Amino acid sequence: MQDLRANLQQQAMLMFGPWITVVMLALESSEVIGLRVAKLAQGGSDAQNEAHLLVNEKIVAVFDAGMRLVCGATTSHVIDGFREQVAANALRLSTERQPALGQE
Secondary structure (H helix, E strand, C coil): HHHHHHHHHHHHHHHHHHHHHHHHHHHCCCCCCCHHHHHHCCCHHHHHHHHHHHHHHHHHHHHHHHHHHCCCCHHHHHHHHHHHHHHHHHHHHHHHHCCCCCCC
């Protein structure tokens, strides 16, 4: 009975595993999008630097994903790389000092 249960769990992970990873990426990236929009809305040199960083990260991500896939990585592995970058951005953006409203 335990073998059957383990087999069913393994089949479920094979079927839903990549989708769960994609859903988690979408949820995690929504936080970064909100933090970046807030930073860009403030304007100034910090917003300009963030915009340049955003574009640079996207270009690097495209080449990185392409190279990983060419070298035989799975899509789950590529998505995990994106999730790591999203987590790093969330940490960076959430720990930066944000000026309080009205104190700009």
